[in-house]
Amino acid sequence: MTFSGVHVPLITPFAADGEVAAEALEGLAHAVLDGGAAGLVALGTTAEASALTGKERRTVVEVCARVRRERNATLIVGTGSGDTRSTAEALRGLAGVADAALVAVPSFVRPGEEGVLAHFAELSRRTPVPLIVYDIPHRTGQEVGAATLRAIGALPMVRGVKHATGGVGAGTVALLADPPPDFAVLAGDDVFFSALLALGAAGGVLASAHLRTADFAALAGAWQAGEAERARALGHRLSALAAALFAEPNPTVLKGVLHARGAIPTAGVRLPLLPARRESVEAVLRLL
Numbered sequence: 001m002t003f004s005g006v007h008v009p010l011i012t013p014f015a016a017d018g019e020v021a022a023e024a025l026e027g028l029a030h031a032v033l034d035g036g037a038a039g040l041v042a043l044g045t046t047a048e049a050s051a052l053t054g055k056e057r058r059t060v061v062e063v064c065a066r067v068r069r070e071r072n073a074t075l076i077v078g079t080g081s082g083d084t085r086s087t088a089e090a091l092r093g094l095a096g097v098a099d100a101a102l103v104a105v106p107s108f109v110r111p112g113e114e115g116v117l118a119h120f121a122e123l124s125r126r127t128p129v130p131l132i133v134y135d136i137p138h139r140t141g142q143e144v145g146a147a148t149l150r151a152i153g154a155l156p157m158v159r160g161v162k163h164a165t166g167g168v169g170a171g172t173v174a175l176l177a178d179p180p181p182d183f184a185v186l187a188g189d190d191v192f193f194s195a196l197l198a199l200g201a202a203g204g205v206l207a208s209a210h211l212r213t214a215d216f217a218a219l220a221g222a223w224q225a226g227e228a229e230r231a232r233a234l235g236h237r238l239s240a241l242a243a244a245l246f247a248e249p250n251p252t253v254l255k256g257v258l259h260a261r262g263a264i265p266t267a268g269v270r271l272p273l274l275p276a277r278r279e280s281v282e283a284v285l286r287l288l
Contacts, residue, residue, distance in 0.1 A: 003039075003100065012047045084122050087119075161186065198223055198228075244283050
C-alpha cells in the first residue's frame with residue numbers, strides 16, 4: 001500500500017460527562033472523508049491518546065475501523081512507546097484493523113540514531129501492518145537525519161514518515177530529493193504542508209484538515225498537477241488557518257472551533273491541557 005493525500009488525525013470528542021462522544025467521532029470521520037480526505041488517523045497526538053484509558057482507545061479504534069470499512073478509506077492508528085518490546089506487542093493488536101501504524105521515534109530515552117534504526121528494524125520484523133515513522137523531535141528529544149530515515153525506509157514493512165520537525169531544513173530537502181522507493185514523506189507540520197508538497201511530499205497528516213478539508217485536498221492536487229500559482233495562493237491561506245489553530249497547544253483551539261460550529265458536543269480537553277482562550281477560537285472563526 002502507498003500513502004498519499006490528506007489524512008486527518010481525528011480529535012477525540014468528549015461528552016458533557018467527560019466520556020468519549022463516539023457518535024460525534026463517527027460524524028467527524030465521515031465529514032472529513034466527504035470533504036476529500038484520503039484517510040483517517042486514530043490515536044495520534046491530536047486525539048489526546050495519552051490521556052485516554054485502554055477502553056477508550058479501543059472505542060476510538062473501533063469507531064474509526066467501522067468508518068474505514070464502510071467508506072473503503074485508509075486507517076492509520078497511532079501506537080507504541082519508547083520501549084521496543086511493548087511497541088511490538090501493541091502492533092500485533094492492529095492486524096486486520098488498520099492499514100498502517102504511526103509509530104513515533106522513541107521518546108525521552110534519546111537512543112541515538114543507531115538506536116532509532118535498531119528500534120524500527122526490530123519492529124519491521126515483528127509487525128503485522130506497515131509502519132509510518134513519526135519524526136517529531138520537539139516531542140521526542142531525538143533528531144533523526146535524512147540518511148538514517150533512508151535506512152529506516154529501506155526496511156521491510158516501513159512505508160513512510162510523518163515529517164514534523166518544525167520547519168523545512170536541509171534534512172527535509174535532502175530526504176525529499178532522494179527518498180527510498182515506495183516511501184511516502186507526509187507533512188506533519190500543518191503550516192509547512194504546501195512547502196513540503198512543493199518539494200515532492202506525497203501528502204500530509206494534518207489536524208487543521210478537520211476544517212476546510214476540501215481545500216487541503218485541493219492543495220495537494222494542485223501541486224501534484226503542477227498548478228504552482230493556484231497552489232501557492234491556496235497554500236498561503238491554509239497556512240494562515242493552521243497557524244491560528246496552533247496558537248495554543250493542539251487540539252485545544254481546534255476543539256473550541258469544532259464545538260462553536262456544532263460538530264462536537266463540548267470543547268473539553270483533558271489535563272494537563274486547558275481549554276483554548278475565547279479570542280484564539282474567535283480568530284479562527286473569523287478566518288473561516
